[in-house]
Amino acid sequence: MADAAPDMRAGGARASGGATAPPARAPLVAPEKLRGFIASFGWTVASVGLFTLIWEFCWLVGWADPKLLPPPHIFLGQIGEQTKFFNTATRWAVGVNPDSGPTGLESVMVTVAATMARVVAGLVIASVLAISLGVLIRYYVMVERLTLPTITLLSPVSPIAWLPVAIFLFGIGNAPAIFMVVVALFFHMVLATVTHIDNVNRNFIHVARTMGATKRQVYARVVIPAILPGLLMVLRLNLFGAWMVVLVAESTGVGHGLGQVIMLARNTFNPSLVFFVIALIGVLGFLTDWALRMVQHRVLYWLPEKGAHHGL
Amino acid sequence: MASDAKGFSKKDPVVCRGLGKTWAAGTSRAHEALKGIDLDVKPGEFVVLLGPSGCGKSTLLYLIAGLEDVTTGELNHFGEPVTGPSPDRSLIFQETSLFPWLTVWENVAFGLSIRGASHAERKEAAVQALREVGLTAAMNKRPDELSGGMRQRVAVARALAMRPKVLLMDEPFAALDVQTRQKMQDFLLDVWRDSGATVLFVTHHIDEAVALSDRVVVFTSRPGRIKTIVTNDLPRPRDPFAPESEAMRRHLTAQLRDEVDRAFAEQESFGA
Ligand SMILES: Nc1ncnc2c1ncn2[C@@H]1O[C@H](COP(=O)(O)OP(=O)(O)OP(=O)(O)O)[C@@H](O)[C@H]1O
Ligand SMILES: [Mg+2]
Numbered sequence: 001m002a003d004a005a006p007d008m009r010a011g012g013a014r015a016s017g018g019a020t021a022p023p024a025r026a027p028l029v030a031p032e033k034l035r036g037f038i039a040s041f042g043w044t045v046a047s048v049g050l051f052t053l054i055w056e057f058c059w060l061v062g063w064a065d066p067k068l069l070p071p072p073h074i075f076l077g078q079i080g081e082q083t084k085f086f087n088t089a090t091r092w093a094v095g096v097n098p099d100s101g102p103t104g105l106e107s108v109m110v111t112v113a114a115t116m117a118r119v120v121a122g123l124v125i126a127s128v129l130a131i132s133l134g135v136l137i138r139y140y141v142m143v144e145r146l147t148l149p150t151i152t153l154l155s156p157v158s159p160i161a162w163l164p165v166a167i168f169l170f171g172i173g174n175a176p177a178i179f180m181v182v183v184a185l186f187f188h189m190v191l192a193t194v195t196h197i198d199n200v201n202r203n204f205i206h207v208a209r210t211m212g213a214t215k216r217q218v219y220a221r222v223v224i225p226a227i228l229p230g231l232l233m234v235l236r237l238n239l240f241g242a243w244m245v246v247l248v249a250e251s252t253g254v255g256h257g258l259g260q261v262i263m264l265a266r267n268t269f270n271p272s273l274v275f276f277v278i279a280l281i282g283v284l285g286f287l288t289d290w291a292l293r294m295v296q297h298r299v300l301y302w303l304p305e306k307g308a309h310h311g312l
Numbered sequence: 313m314a315s316d317a318k319g320f321s322k323k324d325p326v327v328c329r330g331l332g333k334t335w336a337a338g339t340s341r342a343h344e345a346l347k348g349i350d351l352d353v354k355p356g357e358f359v360v361l362l363g364p365s366g367c368g369k370s371t372l373l374y375l376i377a378g379l380e381d382v383t384t385g386e387l388n389h390f391g392e393p394v395t396g397p398s399p400d401r402s403l404i405f406q407e408t409s410l411f412p413w414l415t416v417w418e419n420v421a422f423g424l425s426i427r428g429a430s431h432a433e434r435k436e437a438a439v440q441a442l443r444e445v446g447l448t449a450a451m452n453k454r455p456d457e458l459s460g461g462m463r464q465r466v467a468v469a470r471a472l473a474m475r476p477k478v479l480l481m482d483e484p485f486a487a488l489d490v491q492t493r494q495k496m497q498d499f500l501l502d503v504w505r506d507s508g509a510t511v512l513f514v515t516h517h518i519d520e521a522v523a524l525s526d527r528v529v530v531f532t533s534r535p536g537r538i539k540t541i542v543t544n545d546l547p548r549p550r551d552p553f554a555p556e557s558e559a560m561r562r563h564l565t566a567q568l569r570d571e572v573d574r575a576f577a578e579q580e581s582f583g584a
Contacts, residue, residue, distance in 0.1 A: 203409035209397045210377050211423035211474060221426070225413045302413045302454055 068271055072279075075272035080104060082273050085264055086111045108280075115250065115257035116284065118174060119242050122181020126242075127235060130186050134193025139219060148194070155187035159245045163252060177249040177257070184245040185238045192234045196227040229303055232296045236289060243285050323391040325478045325510040326353040326376055330385035332535075333371050337383055344535040345371045349385070351529065351538065353510055355477075360521040361514045362568060363531025363539075364575035369514045371536070373480045376512065377403045389478070399423060402471035406483040408463040410455040416466050417442065417451040423474045441473040442466075444503060461492040465499065472507060479504075481513045485520070497523055501548070518568070522560045523550055530567045533575035540567055 052072050058064040059071040066074055075082075083104025133151075137144040162183045166176035200223055208222045250259025258277055265273035296303075331349040336342050345368040353359050361369045374380040375387055378397040387394045389401065410419045418425075420441050421434035429437070442448045445465040455463055464484055471479060481500075485493045497520065504511055515521055521528050521544075528542040542564060546556050 201409070203405045203407065204411060206374075206377070206379055206403060206405075207409050207470075208422070208426070209379060210399070210401065210403050211426050212397070212399045213426045217426055221422075222411070225411070300413075302456070 070272045070275060072275075075275040076279070078272050079276065082270075082276050083108050085261055085270075085273060111257055111261060112280065112284065114174075115246060115259070116288075118177045118246050118249075118257065119181060119239075119288065121174075122178045122246070123185065123235065123239065123242055125178065126182045126185035126189060127231075129182070130189030131193050131231060134190045134197065135219065135224070137190070137194055138197045138223075139215070151187050151190050155191055157187075159184035159241075160248060163249065166249065177246055180245045180249040181242045184241050188238065189231070189234060193227065193231060196230040197223055199230075200226045229296075229300050232292070232300065236292050236296070239289055239292060240285060243281065243288075247281070323388075324352050325355055325390060326351070326512065327388040328352075328372075328385065329388075331372075331375065331382060331387055332384035333368065333375055333380065334383045335371075346375075347535040347537050349536075349538060351541075353478075353512065356508050356510055358504060358511045358513065358524055358526045360525035360528045361512060361531065362516075362518070362521050362528055362564065363536060364533045364568070364572045365516075366575060366579070367531040367533050367571070368536030369531060370482050373403060373482050373512060373514060376478070377401050377480055379403070399474040400476055401478040401480060402474055402476040403480045404464075404467050404471055404482065404484045406486050408455065408460070408467065410463055410466055410470070412455055414455075415451070416447070416453050416455065416458070419455065419466060420451075420470045420473050422470060437473050438469075441469040444472060444506070445469040445499070459492075461488055461496060464488065464496060468500070468503060472503065475507075476509055479507075479509045479511045481511065483514050483516065486516065493517075493520070500524070518561050518564045519552060521564060522546075522557050523552060528564060530564065531571070533571050533578060539571065542567070 055064065055069075056071045056073065059066060059069075059074075064071060084107070086104070086107040133143075133147065137148055159180060162180060166179045166183075170176040170179055204222050204226060205218055208218045213221065246257070247259035247262065250257040251263040252259075258281060262274060262277050265271070265277065328349045328351040331346060331351075332344070333346040334342055334344045349372065351359075361372065363369055371380070375382055376389075376394065378394045378401065382394070389398075410416075411422065414422065417435065417438040420438040421429075424434045424437055438451065439448060442451055445468055447462060447465055447469065450458060450462060450466075455466070458466065467484070485496045488496060500511075501524065513524060515524075525544045528544060530539045530542065531537065532539045542560075544560060546554070546560065550557060
């Protein structure tokens with residue numbers, strides 16, 4: 001046994017050396033990346049599963065009243081009948097049979113898409129406006145003097161306080177909900193942009209200036225790339241804020257969407273629907289965060305992986 | 313490549329006359345960092361600046377680079393007053409200042425892209441400069457992927473790509489281990505000889521000063537003034553173990569010691 005092993009190895013080496021098989025093609029996804037993804041996905045499932053089990057257990061032993069806190073198997077089991085409440089395409093029409101129109105899945109998709117589109121539109125508009133203004137504030141002293149005090153004053157105002165303004169200005173529809181998202185993010189993002197500009201490594205700017213860069217070139221080629229990582233992080237942190245205000249805006253009758261469905265569930269006392277929408281929002285929030293993370297990887301290819309060392 | 317092939321004028325690359333710098337001048341936090349600096353740097357000269365921490369060595373390099381305004385006195389570059397930064401005078405820092413979002417060759421070609429050079433021109437100049445520092449193989453890597461010594465070599469290549477007349481180096485090798493630093497000193501001497509550039513080099517290492525310099529400027533502690541200028545005409549290449557080198561080190565150490573003592577005493581009374 002012991003002396004057979006070297007022979008086998010030698011034979012194996014010869015065989016593989018003599019074979020004229022083409023070199024193995026590089027896998028589409030690096031195996032260690034794939035393994036990492038599977039592991040993190042597995043832990044997500046485990047974590048959600050653990051929470052579900054506790055809930056189901058509470059229901060089983062009678063601690064959780066299924067009328068108030070229906071466990072997942074109940075509220076997910078009722079998806080079929082719940083989806084008719086998402087029937088936004090025909091809800092407002094007079095004289096239309098509420099059972100006609102799109103199927104349940106379609107109406108869920110329409111509602112989700114409407115809410116999602118508002119979140120994304122608000123994020124994009126807020127980021128573009130806030131980053132531009134933040135850069136202008138540092139670029140032109142006059143812009144700073146004229147705008148920064150007001151922005152600093154308005155930034156602590158809760159976005160909810162802007163709700164009446166949204167309604168006065170835009171009435172009902174997409175515009176007020178998007179306005180709410182923009183307002184919720186804009187002030188923080190302007191201030192974050194200014195702070196990040198102030199914290200750009202001075203040496204980067206010195207290097208560019210000694211190479212003859214004009215102020216404009218310093219901003220375009222050094223300041224903006226240097227602040228991008230921090231700003232994308234700010235965007236990710238504010239994503240949840242955006243989700244929150246969009247739901248509030250929709251639930252108060254400004255437009256329609258997932259927030260409206262929650263409001264409907266509240267008014268008709270339908271806990272299953274509430275939890276279904278909550279689960280939906282959780283999944284959507286997670287997906288949008290994941291999408292932003294992908295953008296971050298793409299745009300900020302030069303950054304090392306964060307969090308791999310658990311803060312050690 | 314002799315320095316005169318570059319067409320240096322008779323005038324000197326750096327001339328300071330009664331140069332002084334006060335940070336935050338006119339405010340309550342005004343802080344005099346440099347005072348009455350008189351210094352003439354000859355073309356192609358290698359000048360080392362030595363002095364206690366906080367005496368204003370970096371400040372002097374910033375002034376010469378044109379990144380900060382002179383408070384008092386005069387600062388001339390080939391007979392012209394320094395009014396702002398210029399690609400003629402390149403600054404290299406202690407910590408790496410390579411842009412992490414650019415590859416090595418893009419970093420080296422940064423100055424040319426500022427001037428609007430074409431892709432081909434930039435690449436050619438970058439390859440040329442990287443060849444001078446022996447790093448062509450790393451041209452497509454990102455700065456994070458390089459060791460500290462390689463990064464500083466890239467920083468030198470980036471400065472050289474601008475064909476500067478004056479290289480200002482602020483403790484460029486301070487973060488490197490002893491062996492790498494020795495290598496980098498030899499490398500820098502080669503670059504200096506080949507480019508014919510004038511070098512102003514800040515260091516805290518006396519052996520580094522002795523190994524590199526034509527002249528060593530020793531500063532007093534705050535406000536920084538020139539205490540003495542030591543001419544170092546030991547023959548090159550230099551043997552660090554030669555008795556003459558040893559004598560020079562002793563001399564500089566003695567010059568520096570009481571200034572460092574003074575600086576420390578002052579900083580302690582600051583803290584109290
Ligand atoms: N941007 C600045 N604003 C205000 N004061 C400054 C600034 N930069 C430097 N100083 C002050 O000027 C003095 C000289 O600083 P400088 O950095 O030139 O010293 P240094 O000789 O390079 O010291 P070290 O050897 O520690 O690098 C210090 O007392 C420092 O506090
Ligand atoms: Mg310094």
